[in-house]
Amino acid sequence: MSTDPALLVRVTGLSKTYGSTVALSGLDLTLQRGRILGLLGPNGAGKTTAIHILMGLLTPGSGQVRVLGMDPGRERHRIAERMNFASAYVQLPSNLKVYENLNVFAGLYGVRDARRKVEELLELFGVAELSGRLTGSLSSGEKTRVNLVKCLLNDPELLLLDEPTASLDPEMADHVRTTLRRIQRERGIGILYTSHNMPEVEELCDSIVFLHQGLKIAEGPPREVLARYGTRDLDELFIKIVRKEHGSAGGGS
């Protein structure tokens, strides 16, 4: 398998089943450094399954997975030093203050000059004034931004973002997207992004992979995929694919 340093993620023929339920079936995907790949699909399509396999949290059924040139099943810890993750559904401990949480994760990721780094990132996401607040007392938008600060602490080369803007109001989601895009461009980070917000994906992602019932249905830059399916936007495409494919494949994650 290629060890091209620009290739952050390479997945070939990845399958996973839970009993008789097919969560992923023969998935191929790649993510290049400095690109944002959107992983789309309805609930149960296999997006979270794919992300969990990339993070080494889930054992694949079959297929090959390389993250930063390494196998997440065997070298999770080495990958974790150069990768990070945020999800709307995974929280930082609510009973710790923001700076306490970030100090702990700075320690886990071996961040040098952690104090300066934390301050710089809090500033970048406009949440510096929240540093002394209990994490549990923050609004959803504030928590999301603090989660993003956590996932940039180790200057990752690869970010896995699982619906990071879910539960945010449109203005806050826009602010988060703008900041993410800026950081991604400045630092050349590769981002694997899942979202149900199709306009967001269209705006942010360089290319998309559309999953449905564990199968890859469509792939490519958003405009090309839209042209191929003759749809105006990803919302329309989403509905078209799901309705067309409904019942043609079995299972989900």
Add this chain to the structure above:
Amino acid sequence: MNASLRRIGAVVLRYAYLHKRSLPRVFEIVFWPVMELLVWGFVSVYVRSLSADPAVRIAVFLIGAMIFWDILYRSQQGVSIAVIEDVWTQNIVNVLVSPLRIWEWLTATFIYGFLKTCVITAILWALAYGLYRFDLADAMGLYLVPLAANLFLFGWALGVFTSALVIRWGHAAEALIWGIPFLVQPLSAIYYPLSTLPEWLRPFALLLPSTHVFEGMREVLATGRMASASLWASFGMNLVAFAAASMVFRFLYGQAKNTGRLGRLGLD
């Protein structure tokens, strides 16, 4: 600093932050052990008053046993509660996808459990001396160190085992964290000598490292010395218990990783 030490330090720091401002947590450390000591201490005083024979040392046995049991119980709790804390706060996935190794995580929970138990034991020691004139150090002498070390080891082994159940079954296994130490309590012959147990049960009781510790404690309190064979037996059984708990942890962690449970921990 060594990367492993730094990560272990970060996890210990996380637990220290928790206790820094949380009155209920500080209260939890102090309240239960102190209440237990008061009950057992006054029972001991009462029992002592029933016998005119100064050779009867039941009071000392009971207070010593209570403090020793707390070392075992709190060290187990230190590990399991540290793990389930991250499940409760939905932070466990953040921890599991960080560079932290599982053995580093567990080591941090051992350290946290050790520090917490030392604080509790010091409080109980002072109270037992103040209220009942029972001086743990004076009564146990140097035997205190290897006996307490064995209790810590067994507590950690139980903690690894109960943490494995949490990793595999999440919240559903929560009750076992509190319950499993009490499964070993009757067999460990804590408040009574091993000879009290039915004869057929004694060989099973002797398979527990804790039984040797509590028998040894009574021997030291009664005679000022104990057979080193009991200590070695306890250490040996602790090694077996630790190896078994680690294997269970590894197996259940692998199962959780295979079934997708690991990534969903804390989310249901």
